Amino acid sequence: MGGTSYLMTHNPKDFEVVFRNEGVWPHRPGSDTLRYHRKTHRKDFFQGVEGALPTQGKTWSDFRSAVNPVLMQPKNVRLYYKKMSQVNQEFVQRIDIDTQEAPDDFLNVINRWTLESVSVVALDKQLGLLKESGDNDQAVLLFKYLDDFFELTADLEMKPSIWRYVKTPKPMKLMKSLDGVQEITSAYVDEAIERLEKEAKVGVVRPESEQSVLEKLLKIDKKVATVMAMDMLMAGVDTTSSTFTAALLCLAKNPEKQAVLRGLRIH
């Protein structure tokens, strides 16, 4: 129904063949709904800056060339590990220490943890989604819009759908969720700009090594920084939650491997 056919492989040998043959610009099928949102539905906002996730060819390459020097830096680990540890502590506190039981809505807590972690980098702030009292309206709304995005995209892109021809309620709802992600991300980016301007006014000067990813992206261009933040939120949450859940399941089924991990000392 207008979508491309594609094949999923789980064999690393196939990955090698693809990587060795993709040329300078990889062609990644999929993300048609997200492309529609950025190219057509909200063309007024994106103005040709369509990010990394839904783009191809030179458009993709130009965007990556702009953001890579900021993002592809191993030293970013040093910049964020303390803030990430703080988020991890809050996550662990959601598990009952006495009974060692996870809460009933554990998947929801895992998703909050991954969004909270990605936000530390993408939005330069913690949203407070793991705190007992932390139900800040804007953050909860962002969480909901992203959740709808994962669910609706999977539905519209993986199953036969007439969304390209008829705007049924599902694609309409997806466009609304994507509008929401865009609006809330923009608001958080504005907040970060205000914070940085206030700091600059009182004479705070940070060395390059202490400037955040968002701060450096903003120096390139505000639109690039905002769209990159959206891409991180959209690509980093569900992927990490699924991988983490699978890792937990493997560990749960293999107690002897848990013992190995407990015996590890990290220096």
Ligand code: HEM
């Ligand atoms: C275990 C967790 C993750 C998995 C399994 C995963 C997997 C993937 C895959 C398969 C792609 C597509 C690559 C391609 O089309 O060539 C991708 C792209 C991407 N991921 Fe992840 N990802 C994870 C975590 C994250 C996180 C935490 C972030 C951001 C904070 C992130 C940001 C992105 C972005 C921005 C892209 C698009 C890159 C581009 O098109 O140039 N991902 N990821």
